[in-house]
Amino acid sequence: xxxxxxxxxxxxxxxxxxxxxxxxxxxxxxxxxxxxxxxxxxxxxxxxxxxxxxxxxxxxxxxxxxxxxxxxxxxxxxxxxxxxxxxxxxxxxxxxxxxxxxxxxxxxxxxxxxxxxxxxxxxxxxxxxxxxxxxxxxxxxxxxxxxxxxxxxxxxxxxxxxxxxxxxxxxxxxxxxxxxxxxxxxxxxxxxxxxxxxxxxxxxxxxxxxxxxxxxxxxxxxxxxxxxxxxxxxxxxxx
Amino acid sequence: xxxxxxxxxxxxxxxxxxxxxxxxxxxxxxxxxxxxxxxxxxxxxxxxxxxxxxxxxxxxxxxxxxxxxxxxxxxxxxxxxxxxxxxxxxxxxxxxxxxxxxxxxxxxxxxxxxxxxxxxxxxxxxxxxxxxxxxxxxxxxxxxxxxxxxxxxxxxxxxxxxxxxxxxxxxxxxxxxxxxxxxxxxxxxxxxxxxxx
Numbered sequence: 514x515x516x517x518x519x520x521x522x523x524x525x526x527x528x529x530x531x532x533x534x535x536x537x538x539x540x541x542x543x544x545x546x547x548x549x550x551x552x553x554x555x556x557x558x559x560x561x562x563x564x565x566x567x568x569x570x571x572x573x574x575x576x577x578x579x580x581x582x583x584x585x586x587x588x589x590x591x592x593x594x595x596x597x598x599x600x601x602x603x604x605x606x607x608x609x610x611x612x613x614x615x616x617x618x619x620x621x622x623x624x625x626x627x628x629x630x631x632x633x634x635x636x637x638x639x640x641x642x643x644x645x646x647x648x649x650x651x652x653x654x655x656x657x658x659x660x661x662x663x664x665x666x667x668x669x670x671x672x673x674x675x676x677x678x679x680x681x682x683x684x685x686x687x688x689x690x691x692x693x694x695x696x697x698x699x700x701x702x703x704x705x706x707x708x709x710x711x712x713x714x715x716x717x718x719x720x721x722x723x724x725x726x727x728x729x730x731x732x733x734x735x736x737x738x739x740x741x742x743x744x745x746x747x748x749x750x751x752x
Numbered sequence: 753x754x755x756x757x758x759x760x761x762x763x764x765x766x767x768x769x770x771x772x773x774x775x776x777x778x779x780x781x782x783x784x785x786x787x788x789x790x791x792x793x794x795x796x797x798x799x800x801x802x803x804x805x806x807x808x809x810x811x812x813x814x815x816x817x818x819x820x821x822x823x824x825x826x827x828x829x830x831x832x833x834x835x836x837x838x839x840x841x842x843x844x845x846x847x848x849x850x851x852x853x854x855x856x857x858x859x860x861x862x863x864x865x866x867x868x869x870x871x872x873x874x875x876x877x878x879x880x881x882x883x884x885x886x887x888x889x890x891x892x893x894x895x896x897x898x899x900x901x902x903x904x905x906x907x908x909x910x911x912x913x914x915x916x917x918x919x920x921x922x923x924x925x926x927x928x929x930x931x932x933x934x935x936x937x938x939x940x941x942x943x944x945x946x947x948x949x
Contacts, residue, residue: 530938537884542906545798548807549791557808558787559783560812561786561811562782562783
C-alpha cells in the first residue's frame, strides 16, 4: 500500500498539497498568536468591567418626567414613525409646489428626466465595464503574445496587429473616464499595459530573444497578469 | 492552540454560578469569566477580521454583551460555544460595518501597495509569501459557514461537537462543512500548490 502510494505521483502530489495547506494554516495561527502576545491580557478584564459598569450606570438613570404634549413623545421615540410623518408632510408640500409651478401642467417639456446623480452612476458603471473589457482584452493579448513567442519568432505583423492598435486606441478613450472617476488603481495598471503595447508596436522587424526576455521581465516583475485579474475582479464586484 | 487556551478548564456548574453572580452585578465574577475566555474570543475575532485593533474591539463588545445577556445562557449547553457564537456574530457585524471603509482603502491605495501577492523575488522566499497571501485570501472567500467551521477547527482548535454547538448545527454538518472547506481551499490553491485543480 505504502509502496503504491510512493509510486503514484498524483497521490504524492495530493498529499504534498494537503501538507502545505496545513502548514499555511499553522502559519496563520502563528500570526494570530503573535498578535495575541502583544495584548495586555491582565489589564483587559478590568477595562471591560469598567466599561460594563459605566454602561450599566447609564442605563440605570431615572427616566425623565413626562412632558406636556406627551403624544409627541411617541414620535420622538419612534424614529421610523416620525420619519414617515415628516416624509408625508415634506412630500405633500413638494407636490403642491410642483403642481403649482407655472408651465408644469402645459406638458410643454416631455423630455425624459434623469437626475445628475443617476447619470453619474450610469457613467461610472460604463467606465467600469469599459475598463474591465480593456483589461480582459489586454490579458488575452498578452497571453497570446507569450504563447506565440514560445512557438517561434514573433514578426512585425503580430506586434503591430489590429488588436494592438485597437487596444492603444481604446486606452486613449478610457483615460478620460479613469481620470474622471478617480479610478487610480485601474488607471495605474492600464497605463502599464499601454506602455507595454506601445513599446511592442514600436519594434521594427522580428522580436529579438533579448527583447522578448525584457518584456517578459517587465510583465513578471510587475506581476501584471495577476494584478490585471485582481483589478478586474474588484471592478466586476462593483467595489 | 495551547498558547491561547484558558488557564484551566472550567465545569458547567462553575460557569453557571459565575454567570449568576454576573447578573447580580459581581465585578470579580465578570472579570474571572473574561480572564478565562478573552483569548479564545480574540482568536475567533482575529480570524475573521484579520486586524488586531478590530479584534480587540470585538473582544470588548462580546463581553459587554455577555454582561447584559448573561441570563440568556441555557445551562447544560456549551458556554464556550455560546460565547464564541456571540463573538462570531459581533465580528461579522463589525466586518460588514467597516467593509465600506476597507473598500475605500482598497480603491485609493496605489497599485504597487496592494498586498496582492509576493513582492518581486528579493530573498528567494517569494513562493512561500505568495502561498501565504493566496491562502489567506482563499480562506476569506470561503462560504461563510465553511469559513467559520475551518476557523473554529484550526485556529480555535475546537472539537467538532463544540463547533456544532457554537454554530447550532449537527456534528455531521460541521464535519461535512469542514471537508468542503478543505476541498475548496485545495481547489483554489491548486495553481499555487502546483497540483491539478
